[in-house]
Amino acid sequence: MVQRSISHLSLEQIAASGQCFTWARLGPCRWAVVHGQNRVEVSQEGEQFSFSCTERQFEEVWKPYFDLDTDYGTLVQSVDPADEYLTGVVEYGRGIRVLRQDFWEVTVSFLISQNNNITRITRSMAELRRKYGRSCGEFLAFPRPEGLAGAGEEDFRELGLGYRAKYLVRLARELSGGGLEQLEGRLKDCGDEEAEKVLMGLYGIGKKVADCICLFGLHRADFFPVDTHIRQIFSQHYPGGFPSERYRGNLGRIQQYLFYYDLKKTTGAVT
DNA sequence: ACCCAGGATGGTG
């Protein structure tokens, strides 16, 4: 058991932020989180957290996963005080962080996410894990490409993937047998622009999904995925353009604050 | 019944 005091971290907010689709709620302030072959149960009371793991696992796996080496306090302070909208947005989502998730799982998540809603994405990811997951001790880890490569389009449609089923069929087969490791290796040597281009070369992955993969799966903090929510925000609050340069180095995190706020607003959680 | 959802693809002008 590891106990830590951590600021700028709300499990509740992150779980509802639409960046990860595989957390399981265990209680009011308690979540089960799976990352690769690791699983942890985390509970939160204010800024007090307890993780069901060893110190070593915390340092090596969960500290990076929760992006705890990034100073969100400084980031929050860097927000332009004259920008009342963004100031409110960051204040509202003060517990948001951008997780450092697994590349393959993020790729599948956001491949499925296109023209889809978060509830359905979450359900499809759970079904994929339930049907094709690898047994990993007491829990199921998300399947690797090999675990999905045997499935056909109809198999994925049954899980609610709809027309995206054919994308996943092809992706899983292409990245089986070392293809995934090869792709990850190649992406390491790429700059941001190049990485985005490489990902867009995959069937079913366009610019927006590629940007999500770069941000959430490759941990490249300057990607700023523009989806329907962000488009709406831009037209409503930044008709003259968003001040990207000011937030260079943290554009992805700023994007996540904006997205989260807009997401809650449309569900009526923001007054 | 209608519109929307963390869009991408393939075809057309």
Add this chain to the structure above:
DNA sequence: CACCATCATGGG
């Protein structure tokens, strides 16, 4: 190049 119909399917 820029548009645009189409793609499944559940949520609100």
